[in-house]
Amino acid sequence: MITMKDIIRDGHPTLRQTAKEVPLPASDEDKQILQEMVEYLKNSQDPELAEKYDLRPGIGLAAPQINISKRMIAVHVEDEKGKQHTYALFNPKIVSHSVERSYLTSGEGCLSVDRSIPGYVPRYARIRVKATDIDGNEVDLRLKGLLSIVFQHEIDHLNGIMFYDHIDQENPFKVPENAIPIE
Structure with missing residues (x-):
């Protein structure tokens, strides 16, 4: 089971590396890791389990973390x-x-970043993602809104990019041009 102590923190070199492609079909070990990542997120969103295991609530997790x-x-x-999505x-x-762009009005956070970093993170409003699911099926997703933002945040982790890299250093609360605010 993955806990907060398994999550590496900002400044760790792995967070700045470009992650390697997973050879497919995925090994049982890789499937197990991915399954545990999903379990962490589910458990972290359950107030009782989060408290019991000292988990910080998260909605996305990338293997480099x-x-x-x-x-x-x-x-x-x-x-x-209000629809639940699990990937x-x-x-x-x-x-x-x-x-067109979008951004979270509350800003973004990250399980690997222990401090609050205020500012708007410009993202694409809509994305199309291709991937392989845990059962080996090809998936083709069209995402918008919060889901689009979460996917971009997690895929950034695979490329060694942190959310705060996108924040305008001069003016952190500058509203991105042509952008939809997401509450």
């Missing part, structure tokens, strides 16, 4: 309409994106 430099992400999030993916790739 647990010091595994492989292209694997887990997402467990409720969208703006466990190998080798996710953004294959296309909108010109």
Whole structure:
């Protein structure tokens, strides 16, 4: 079971590396790791389990955050309409994106970053992601809103990019041009 002590912190070199593609079909070991990443997110969102195991609530997790430099992400999030989405993916790739941007009005946070970093993080409003799920099926997702932002945040981790790299250093609360605010 993954706990907070397994999550590496900002400044760790693995967080700045480009993660390696996962050879497919995925090994049982890689599937197990991905399954545990999803379990962490589910447990972290359950107040009783989060307290019992001292888990910080998260909605996305990338393998580099647990010091595994492989292209694997887990997402467990409720969208703006209250619908639950759970993904466990190998080798996710953004294959296309909108010109239009979006950003979270509350800013972004990260399980690997222990401090609050205020500012708007410009993201694409809509993205299309291709990946392979935990069962070996090809998936082709069209995402918008919060889901799009979470996926971009996690895929950035696979490329050694942290969310705060996107914040305008001169003016952190500068509203990105042509952008949809997401509450």
